[in-house]
Amino acid sequence: MAEPQNANTPSPSAYGLSPEEKKKRGQRNIAIALALGAFIILVFLVTILRIGGAVAERSF
Amino acid sequence: MDSTQFSVAGPRDYFALLKPRVMSLVIFTALVGMVAAPGSLHPALAAIALLAIAVGAGASGALNMWWDADIDAVMTRTARRPIPSGLVPRAEAAAFGGFLSILSVFLLALASNYVAAGLLAFTIFFYVVIYSMWLKRLTPQNIVIGGAAGALPPVVGWAAVSGDAPLEAWVLFAIIFLWTPPHFWALALFKSGDYERAGVPMMPVVRGGRSTRRQIFGYALILAVAGLAPYVVGMAGLIYLAVAASFGAVFIGLSWRVLKAADDDFGSAKQLFAFSILYLFALFAAILIEQLAGLHG
Known part of the structure; x- marks a missing residue:
């Protein structure tokens, strides 16, 4: 007979992700990495295009 | 969890x-x-x-x-x-x-x-x-x-x-702003059951289909005129004027059919909904083409 679960009992998934959960987590991680990489490149591009060669001429 | x-x-x-x-x-x-x-x-x-x-x-x-x-x-x-x-x-x-x-x-x-x-x-x-x-x-x-x-x-x-954001920019704003009510109310007419269940006070739910159909037609008239504004303020040329006038006329025609249709007839509303997307696309595409082809501005 199955033991009744209480709120403190971790679900079986807590001991390891199912293959589907692992696969989706991997996909999310890659998507976040790609988005972050793209954002870094965009900010770099904006910096180069807006400041360009004048970067040393800025007054601080 | x-x-x-x-x-x-x-x-x-x-x-x-x-x-x-x-x-x-x-x-x-x-x-x-x-x-x-x-x-x-x-x-x-x-x-x-x-x-x-x-x-x-x-x-x-x-x-x-x-x-x-x-x-x-x-x-x-x-x-x-x-x-x-x-x-x-x-x-x-x-x-x-x-x-x-x-x-x-x-x-x-x-x-x-x-x-x-x-x-x-x-x-x-x-x-x-x-x-x-x-x-x-x-x-x-x-x-x-x-x-x-x-x-x-x-x-x-x-x-x-x-x-900056001068008058011309707000003319484009006005077209989409006036386009929104007939576009969404056409959808709301044939999805009013959905909105009613969800408790969203869309126009057909609150005022009924007849009033919504009248308002759709009213907005269609104003929209068709506002659609000509880019030409009037000088930010678009004759190609745009032709597109805005003809598509505006069709918009009014379809809205008239929505107005005249029976309360349980949603075919014309579905047609208007589909056409409204095409209408907005056509007007903005006309401005884009004129600008890119160097025909205006």
């Missing part, structure tokens, strides 16, 4: 939170605003600015889905969205939308200017707070006033290039 630990949501589900179809219309109208605006912006900076506007629109879509998850769950049109289908937890959608909102506004400020960034921030605020949180569940005028959020992208695009 620890939703982040057991989530089976993929990147595609998060992308769906951004309302890609709405985003594509925002990209298009903002692009027209950018092309029609005087001044110049480096093509790469313009592309980044356009991306920022698109992400900002998407972020407000995600925040809208976060706030309206209860409504979306009971409407057939929206029940398969990532939150009601259980794929993305509400809190994650809120964080995702909030994070992208801030990121998009900062990126637009970096790529173009503070006027455009401020207008984008206002657009997101208006759509999420004024429309989604306040008006949508309060009044049948929800989409009339809330339509301002959907009408702002060409103004944001214009400001990204020129640094």
Whole structure:
């Protein structure tokens, strides 16, 4: 007979992700990495295009 | 349940939170605003600015889905969205939308200017707070006033290039603003059961189909005239005038059929809904083509 679960009992998934959960987590991680990489490149591009060669001429 | 630990949501589900179809219309109208605006912006900076506007629109879509998850769950049109289908937890959608909102506004400020960034921030605020949180569940005028959020992208695009928002930019705003009520009410006519179940006071639910049909026709008349305004203020040429006049006439004709149809006949409303999308696309495409071909401006 199955033991009744209480709120403190971790679900079986807590001991390891199912293959589907692992696969989706991997996909999310890659998507976040790609988005972050793209954002870094965009900010770099904006910096180069807006400041360009004048970067040393800025007054601080 | 620890939703982040057991989530089976993929990147595609998060992308769906951004309302890609709405985003594509925002990209298009903002692009027209950018092309029609005087001044110049480096093509790469313009592309980044356009991306920022698109992400900002998407972020407000995600925040809208976060706030309206209860409504979306009971409407057939929206029940398969990532939150009601259980794929993305509400809190994650809120964080995702909030994070992208801030990121998009900062990126637009970096790529173009503070006027455009401020207008984008206002657009997101208006759509999420004024429309989604306040008006949508309060009044049948929800989409009339809330339509301002959907009408702002060409103004944001214009400001990204020129640094200001003159009358011409607001003419583009006015066209989308006046287009929104007949577009959404045509949809609401044949989806009124959905809205009624969800407790959303759309016009057909509150005032009935007959009143909605009259108002659709009234807006169609005003829209068809407003559609000519870009030519009148000198920001568009004869090609645009021909497109706006002919498509405006069809819009009025279809709205007349909606008005004259029986209360239980929704065929004309479905036709008007489909045509309204084509109408907006055609008018903005005409401005774009004239500008790109050097025929005007």
